[in-house]
Amino acid sequence: MRARFPPPASPGAACRRAVLYAGLATALVLLGPAHADGRAGGAEPVVAIDWPFAETLIALGVTPAGVADAAAYREWVVEPPLPPETVDVGRRGAPHLATLQALAPEVVLVSPFRRAPGLERVAPVRELPLHAPGESALYGATELARELAARYGRETELQGLLARLEHALQRLQVAAEALGGPIYVAQFMDAGHLRVFGDGGLYGAVLARAGIANAWQGPTSYWGFALVALARLDAEAARLVLVEPVPADAEAVMRASRVWSSLPVVAAGGVRRLPPTWSFGGVYAAIRFAEQLGAALASGG
Amino acid sequence: MLAGATLLAAGLLLSAHNLPATAGLQALLSAWLAPAGATREIVALAHGWLPRLAVALLAGAALGAAGAVLQQVLRNPVASPMTLGVASGAQLALSIGTLLVPAGLGALAEPVALAGGGLALGATVALAWRRDLAPLTVVLAGLVVSLYLGAVNAALLLFFEYDLQGLLVWGGGALAQHHWGDAAFLAPRLLAAAGGLALLVRPLTLLTLGDESGRALGLSLRRLRLLCLGLAVYLTAAVVSAVGVIGFVGLAAPALARLLGARTFGQRLLAATLLGAALLWLADQAVQPLDAWLPGLLPTGAFTALLGAPLLLWLLHRQRPAPSPRDALAPPAPTPAAARRLALIAAVALALMVLALALARTPIGWQWSLPWRVVEAAPWRLPRVLGAACAGLLLALAGVILQRMTRNPMASPEVLGISGGALCGVVALALLAPAASLPALLGAGTAGGLGTVLLLMAFGRRSGFAPEPLLLAGIALKALFDGVLGIVLASGTPLWTRVLDWVSGSTYGLQMDTALAALGAAALLLPACLAVQRWLELLALGGEHAAARGLAVRRGRLALLALAAALTAAATLLVGPLSFVGLMAPHLARLLGLLRARDQLLGAAGIGSALMVLADWLGRNALAPYELPAGLTASLVGGLYFMWLLRRA
Numbered sequence: 001m002r003a004r005f006p007p008p009a010s011p012g013a014a015c016r017r018a019v020l021y022a023g024l025a026t027a028l029v030l031l032g033p034a035h036a037d038g039r040a041g042g043a044e045p046v047v048a049i050d051w052p053f054a055e056t057l058i059a060l061g062v063t064p065a066g067v068a069d070a071a072a073y074r075e076w077v078v079e080p081p082l083p084p085e086t087v088d089v090g091r092r093g094a095p096h097l098a099t100l101q102a103l104a105p106e107v108v109l110v111s112p113f114r115r116a117p118g119l120e121r122v123a124p125v126r127e128l129p130l131h132a133p134g135e136s137a138l139y140g141a142t143e144l145a146r147e148l149a150a151r152y153g154r155e156t157e158l159q160g161l162l163a164r165l166e167h168a169l170q171r172l173q174v175a176a177e178a179l180g181g182p183i184y185v186a187q188f189m190d191a192g193h194l195r196v197f198g199d200g201g202l203y204g205a206v207l208a209r210a211g212i213a214n215a216w217q218g219p220t221s222y223w224g225f226a227l228v229a230l231a232r233l234d235a236e237a238a239r240l241v242l243v244e245p246v247p248a249d250a251e252a253v254m255r256a257s258r259v260w261s262s263l264p265v266v267a268a269g270g271v272r273r274l275p276p277t278w279s280f281g282g283v284y285a286a287i288r289f290a291e292q293l294g295a296a297l298a299s300g301g
Numbered sequence: 302m303l304a305g306a307t308l309l310a311a312g313l314l315l316s317a318h319n320l321p322a323t324a325g326l327q328a329l330l331s332a333w334l335a336p337a338g339a340t341r342e343i344v345a346l347a348h349g350w351l352p353r354l355a356v357a358l359l360a361g362a363a364l365g366a367a368g369a370v371l372q373q374v375l376r377n378p379v380a381s382p383m384t385l386g387v388a389s390g391a392q393l394a395l396s397i398g399t400l401l402v403p404a405g406l407g408a409l410a411e412p413v414a415l416a417g418g419g420l421a422l423g424a425t426v427a428l429a430w431r432r433d434l435a436p437l438t439v440v441l442a443g444l445v446v447s448l449y450l451g452a453v454n455a456a457l458l459l460f461f462e463y464d465l466q467g468l469l470v471w472g473g474g475a476l477a478q479h480h481w482g483d484a485a486f487l488a489p490r491l492l493a494a495a496g497g498l499a500l501l502v503r504p505l506t507l508l509t510l511g512d513e514s515g516r517a518l519g520l521s522l523r524r525l526r527l528l529c530l531g532l533a534v535y536l537t538a539a540v541v542s543a544v545g546v547i548g549f550v551g552l553a554a555p556a557l558a559r560l561l562g563a564r565t566f567g568q569r570l571l572a573a574t575l576l577g578a579a580l581l582w583l584a585d586q587a588v589q590p591l592d593a594w595l596p597g598l599l600p601t602g603a604f605t606a607l608l609g610a611p612l613l614l615w616l617l618h619r620q621r622p623a624p625s626p627r628d629a630l631a632p633p634a635p636t637p638a639a640a641r642r643l644a645l646i647a648a649v650a651l652a653l654m655v656l657a658l659a660l661a662r663t664p665i666g667w668q669w670s671l672p673w674r675v676v677e678a679a680p681w682r683l684p685r686v687l688g689a690a691c692a693g694l695l696l697a698l699a700g701v702i703l704q705r706m707t708r709n710p711m712a713s714p715e716v717l718g719i720s721g722g723a724l725c726g727v728v729a730l731a732l733l734a735p736a737a738s739l740p741a742l743l744g745a746g747t748a749g750g751l752g753t754v755l756l757l758m759a760f761g762r763r764s765g766f767a768p769e770p771l772l773l774a775g776i777a778l779k780a781l782f783d784g785v786l787g788i789v790l791a792s793g794t795p796l797w798t799r800v801l802d803w804v805s806g807s808t809y810g811l812q813m814d815t816a817l818a819a820l821g822a823a824a825l826l827l828p829a830c831l832a833v834q835r836w837l838e839l840l841a842l843g844g845e846h847a848a849a850r851g852l853a854v855r856r857g858r859l860a861l862l863a864l865a866a867a868l869t870a871a872a873t874l875l876v877g878p879l880s881f882v883g884l885m886a887p888h889l890a891r892l893l894g895l896l897r898a899r900d901q902l903l904g905a906a907g908i909g910s911a912l913m914v915l916a917d918w919l920g921r922n923a924l925a926p927y928e929l930p931a932g933l934t935a936s937l938v939g940g941l942y943f944m945w946l947l948r949r950a
Binding site: 072075076087088089090091093094095096097098099101102103116117118119121122189190192193227228229230231234247248249252253256257258259260262263264267 | 345471679681802809
């Protein structure tokens with residue numbers, strides 16, 4: 001923008017003009033052109049705050065307009081991959097309301113735990129429990145998938161996913177019968193402590209469905225795991241399945257620690273690793289877990 | 302004596318209970334030399350239980366020694382590695398290190414922790430330097446530094462949840478061992494430091510005589526102090542990098558040593574080392590059976606904080622209150638330009654509120670909307686801005702009252718521990734009833750805050766609500782609540798970010814009715830503060846002078862404490878317990894020349910609102926769509942400025 005004005009009468013006036021222009025320029029920079037709708041074409045008007053919802057939607061072929069913590073999703077959940085049109089709406093505990101408003105969703109899916117107050121002022125909120133207490137997490141995940149498929153008309157994709165789940169569970173059952181013993185499923189939190197998955201979570205529900213005995217019989221939290229020191233994994237189990245990623249210090253402990261190598265399951269050579277899967281996910285995570293567990297148990301004896 | 306013997310017996314019984322197996326010496330040797338052949342239980346004994354015992358003894362001894370040295374060098378009966386910010390510094394340095402080197406720090410952990418701890422201690426000493434390292438000021442400065450570093454750590458945890466969650470367990474001070482690595486790490490370091498300290502016992506003993514006598518006897522004071530502080534930081538950093546943050550052993554061990562009659566420094570050092578080892582051993586053995594039947598982890602470090610706080614309170618209870626300094630001050634003359642400056646502050650505050658309402662960042666860029674349009678277009682903004690302004694105002698008023706009442710520039714609402722009490726109430730309810738609604742949580746928070754206030758009042762009654770015991774009690778309560786928070790964070794519940802959000806002062810989701818209630822509270826409490834401004838003016842002169850001028854000192858202090866408590870509780874329920882506004886605003890008001898109580902109250906109120914509104918706006922927009930809680934932003938941005946301010950003042 002070239003402004004033509006008569007030359008200033010004095011240095012003071014020049015200074016004032018400069019400030020005025022600078023102020024105008026700043027104001028123009030700050031004021032962007034206003035669009036009514038920030039949503040990319042091809043995306044459905046739904047925003048998923050919790051990752052199980054995002055994962056299930058994407059697995060059903062629905063591109064959500066927005067997902068919370070999208071950057072972390074890409075790093076920690078990875079599959080199914082987040083489409084590039086999906087907008088990041090901020091932290092799961094505090095989604096950015098202005099961004100949500102610009103996306104103008106028809107519904108925002110949130111779980112009761114992450115429910116941030118004030119969301120309903122921006123868009124209609126639908127609170128979906130991930131699973132009811134006492135109910136199997138796997139059942140909750142499949143019901144969630146059914147509901148979302150019905151809402152967005154993705155029956156074929158749903159049937160595909162459910163068939164894949166059944167197939168994976170059957171393979172898992174076969175592998176488990178060959179195994180002949182309970183297994184541990186655990187994930188390292190730091191060098192000396194693990195989350196071991198028991199009843200109440202997604203992994204525990206998959207194991208139960210496939211008829212595999214869980215070697216962890218201690219108390220578990222509401223989310224289906226217990227945080228324990230590694231010496232507590234002392235039952236006679238057929239396998240200890242470690243979900244990656246494994247921290248570097250934990251690798252060192254596994255190499256060097258006598259306590260670790262004297263655990264019955266480790267001494268018998270029963271440690272297996274699984275590629276990273278999301279332990280608090282929905283039906284897609286369950287499918288991935290079941291498939292990979294089946295492959296890990298079948299191979300290597 | 303009897304109590305000691307009982308504790309010792311309890312410790313031995315618990316240790317025996319926690320033994321995975323009994324074994325003769327032969328079996329133990331075979332476990333070490335030929336582990337493949339030994340049974341699992343013997344291996345667990347030789348490579349799990351014994352190293353854990355060794356690490357508990359070594360870490361406890363190191364912390365006890367560090368505490369004794371710090372208390373001697375700073376001539377401060379309540380100095381300890383944890384209260385001076387060393388542990389927070391080490392922890393933050395390790396968090397940053399973990400983020401920069403995701404593959405794991407490995408051997409770098411120790412130097413990183415050392416650097417962090419050293420810098421934190423340096424900051425504490427620098428802050429308290431102007432007041433000649435007066436004991437209470439040093440502790441408060443340490444608290445300020447811990448709060449600040451804790452705020453930075455909290456921000457990192459909120460943004461890098463999964464990268465740093467592994468550090469939460471370690472941060473709580475979990476002592477479980479699977480090899481002799483940590484014990485082998487700590488033992489030579491403890492021996493080396495102990496050797497150094499043994500050589501320094503004589504010069505350190507001379508410090509008891511005071512600076513002048515020491516110098517006259519040929520001590521190089523500065524070098525000695527630096528060396529000893531360095532050794533204390535070294536010991537603490539070694540423990541922190543090996544097993545995490547363990548609270549209160551460094552404070553309790555020297556205090557017990559003094560109680561048990563150790564008179565010279567050498568005796569105290571030795572006794573503190575031994576007692577530290579014994580205390581941590583006892584705490585660790587007590588934690589193990591509890592840990593077995595909880596689904597989450599109960600880290601020893603957080604547990605010792607829970608034990609240590611009541612201990613500190615009991616110790617303070619036994620002490621005679623120290624007489625307050627006798628310097629006489631005259632009330633400052635009224636500043637001629639005060640009215641103009643107050644008007645300027647009010648104008649700036651209002652302008653910031655308008656800015657916060659009107660300017661926001663959307664996915665398409667910055668957007669400026671007219672303020673009255675905002676109420677329909679973005680209805681969530683007004684309650685947040687209003688809530689932030691009210692919270693800032695309330696905290697600033699509480700800060701002025703506390704700083705004048707205790708005559709200490711480091712006093713602030715966070716130090717009283719009221720906000721920590723409110724947090725504990727909320728956490729307790731959230732753990733017992735995970736589906737509790739927001740009003741129920743607010744009620745629990747209020748109950749917690751009130752409970753803390755009653756504790757403080759009961760505590761302060763004996764000393765006539767004199768400032769020192771009150772502040773120290775507040776610090777102890779705050780440490781207690783930090784322990785609770787540490788346990789929650791380490792328990793592995795996926796909700797820890799929600800708790801952290803609340804603790805960090807988020808205005809997210811503030812509804813209009815809550816904001817209006819806050820406005821009402823501010824409208825009631827501001828005139829109440831102005832009504833007692835004469836008491837504030839007089840109490841700033843000191844207890845005796847105030848009494849000489851006709852103030853009923855005890856009643857006045859009680860009323861002021863109650864007022865400060867009400868202000869803090871209201872603000873905590875709005876923006877949580879963490880922000881620096883209550884500490885900063887009175888100082889900024891004074892810097893602007895508002896010296897009289899009335900002027901300072903009004904000025905600080907305006908500055909406090911402005912600060913919180915600005916912090917809330919920055920937190921909402923600077924990193925959009927990721928939001929930082931208002932209290933956290935205020936701490937991060939304001940904390941640095943505040944510390945620089947203190948150096949200048």
